[in-house]
Amino acid sequence: MTIQITRLVRILMSIPLLLLIPLVAMQFSAEVQWGLLDFMVAGFLLLTAGLTIELVLRKVTEPRQRVLLCLAILAVFLLVWAELAVGIFGTALSGS
Structure with a gap:
């Protein structure tokens, strides 16, 4: 298996494992x-x-851009998760 497919399989397998927590x-x-x-x-x-x-890891070749884009994706993920969990911004999506 190629590195890309192996990485994709790891991502897909990690989701149920994280949901087990x-x-x-x-x-x-x-x-x-x-x-x-x-x-x-x-x-x-x-x-x-x-x-x-x-997708970023497959399409973006410059390492600095890869890191910045991945950090931005993680930041957006964490902000959306926090908003859904406790409503840090007070939008209609908040869970509290």
Whole structure:
């Protein structure tokens, strides 16, 4: 397998593994209460961020631009996640 396909497989395999964290936490704590929609949204966000980073790594050749674009993607991912979780910006999407 090529490096690109291996990296893509790793991205796709890491999403369910990351979603196992809140699933396991729900078994041990009443403070973690995720529903099906929460898992679907989190999976979509992780998939979108992962595939966008994969696209950047495939198409952008200059290392500095790669790093900056990947950091920007991660920053947007974290901001959207935080907004959905606790509403840091107070938009209609906030979870609180």
